[in-house]
Amino acid sequence: MNVIGPEASFQRSIREAAKAALSIEPESIPLSYPPKPELGDLATPICFELARVARQAPRKLAEALVEAFRPEGLIRRVDVAGGGYINAFYDRTALLKSGLAHGTSSQPEATSGKIIVEHTNINPNKAAHIGHLRNAVLGDTLVRFLRRLGRPVEVQNYIDDTGVQVADLVVGFLVLRGETLDEVRERYAEAALRERGERFDFVAWDLYAEVTRFYSEDDARLVHREETLQAMEQGGNPTAELAAYVARRMVQHHLTTMDRIGVRYDLLPRESDILTLRFWEQAFTQMKNAKVIYRVGEGKNAGCWVMDLTGVEGGIGEDQKIIVRSNGTVTYVGKDIAYQMWKFGLLDRDFRYAKFDWDPEEALYDIWSTDSASDVDDHPLFGSGAAVYNVIDTRQSYLQRVVTQALRNLGHPDEAERSTHYSYDMVALTPAAVATIFPEMELTDEERAKPHLEMSGRRGLGVRADELLDTLLDRARAEIERRNPDMDPAELDRTARRISVGALRYYMLRFSRNRIVAFDLDGALAFEGETGPYLQYSVVRARKILVKVGLQFGEASVRASTLAETADLDALPAETVSEHWTLAQQLFRVDGIIRQAVESLELSQVAKHAYVLAQSFSSFYHRFKVSQEPDAAVRTARIGLVRLYHDGMVDLLGLLGIEVPERM
DSSP states (O other), X not given: OOOOOHHHHHHHHHHHHXXXXXXXXXXXXXXXXXXXXXXXXXXXOHHHHHHHHHOSOHHHHHHHHHHHOOOOTTEEEEEEETTTEEEEEEOHHHHHHHHHHHOSSOOOOOOSSOEEEEOOXXXXXXXXXXXXXXXXXXXXXXXXXXXXXXXXXXXXXXXXXXXXHHHHHHHIIIIIXXXXXXXXXXXXXXXXXXXXXXXXXXXXXXXXXXXXXXXXXXXXXXXXXHHHHHHHHHOSSHHHHHHHHHHHHHHXXXXXXXXXXXXXXXXXXXXXXXXXXXXXXXXXXXXXXXXXXXXXXXXXXXXXXXXXXXXXXXXXXXXXXXXXXXXXOBOHHHHHHHHHHHHTTOSSOOOOEEEOOOTTSOOSSOOEEXXXXXXXXXXXXXXXXXXXXXXXXXXXXXXXXXXXXXXXXXXXXXXXXXXXXXXXXXXXXXXXXXXXXXXXXXXXXXXXXXXXXXXXXXXXXXXXXXXXXXXXXXXXXXXXXXXXXXXXXXXXXXXXXXXXXXXXXXXXXXXXXXXXXXXXXXXXXXXXXXXXXXXXXXXXXXXXXXXXXXXXXXXXXXXXXXXXXXXOGXXXXXXXXXXXXXXHHHHHTHHHHHHHHHXXXXXXXXXXXXXXXXXXXXXXXXXXXXXXXXXHHHHHHHHHHHHHHHHHHHHHHHHTTOOXXXXX
């Protein structure tokens, strides 16, 4: 059933009132929320915007709109407030019944225009680290929110399989280890690795660090990198085959790591295919013909193809951006321009596709990859998005602006406008977390006094994602076992996994995106305060109440469909209605908060709202009796609110990628 929510109903009625009273049809109706339930459930400041067009005082316009307003659906009445706000009051019992029957979220009408969200993007040269977890959590949550709002979304995870990082890993195997492709296949086969207690991505992590030290000892050794890069771009040689092999193995590990926290993808576009299928060649031709780039004849950029940076912020000391180097190789930003053009359907060609090869691991799920050698015709339609979100950390802001400027210079201002860089700041560790994860590391007094310590490969302060997840899992398991010594081992593992993942995802979401996340193990796993486990526990507590009531008064007494018929807020003592209603009111605001979060790209708003909801339920739980309430009508109304909270919060936490355990 497609239920029109009260917010959508209010906006529609306001728009009709504006047409009737003012002969004006606003494009959008902004919403806000009154600070107290007695002032209303919803508000709009639209009259302050209309005042500029109608040339009348906002309050006078509000009075005219209220006069013309025709309540519909779950809106009971509207009033004028302050200097020109219009406040709406719901038919609260009717809304409670609707929420119990259909859920607190209105189902939006499906919209056309696919949105492409690209996130995670780990260089396939070593294991994923803690910073990649924040990228994946933010990107995945954005995808979940967009889908809740009715937008079709395609999730891409770009694989830079021809970059410097992969080349350096290949140098490690070929030069430092002296191993050919066949030898790498044999020595690092999964069975052989298991016998030695090793993992391929951890081996690569250590080998990459060795290569970095190898270069630092003698700059002349960088010739190995250049030779390897050229061989990779040419293709069809043993070096390129080794690069493709190690990159695929690394991607398998990355996908498995991200699957642990509920993150999955639709498509893996490979940089090598951008080159092989000549995407860059066509983009290069378009950019030359449009005079977006030009070849420099002299100076430090002689022989390079560059783009002027007029109007692009952040290029310190740069007035030109090199797109093609003097040796003919394409820079990262050049390939990214071609990729962005394909995302919007601005290139007259497409990738070839194949199901991703999980071998030798068992496939976790079906996922497509670009594959220049594939002849598969029966595949989904990828690319050609109406809008694109690139989830990349804030250090890449300048390069993302260069990509957007290239679209503008090519004559695609609309696509440039719909090209969004979703930036975020880095992840660090608290000194306490460093001491736990790296017990052998000696910290100075000055370091122990700092709020956080940045990751440092030189010092070995690089936290691999799976190690962090394992640490959280072990700690969660120990705490649950302490609380529930009789819990079945399978349930214990399942519960610990849900709590550890919930702790991680909420911690990565609760901070604003442009704030450094100082990850703290104890803070993330705490069962009290602003944490994932606290939110999960609030739902478990609501479930216990429902189970207790069901045993005492029968299962039908807690069934949502039954409560949708019987729960009546008017049965509550008049002086307590506002306190009761606050809980339901906040649940019905979730979709509006999600919409605001997507528009501002500040997903922490939703995480904060979930915490406020959990606090409201805790206050409700301690303030009012439920199963012990003697008045049947009052008891039923309160049971309805508990059921509404339980179901609504399970849904909200699901949007945050957090599953609720059966018990904690």
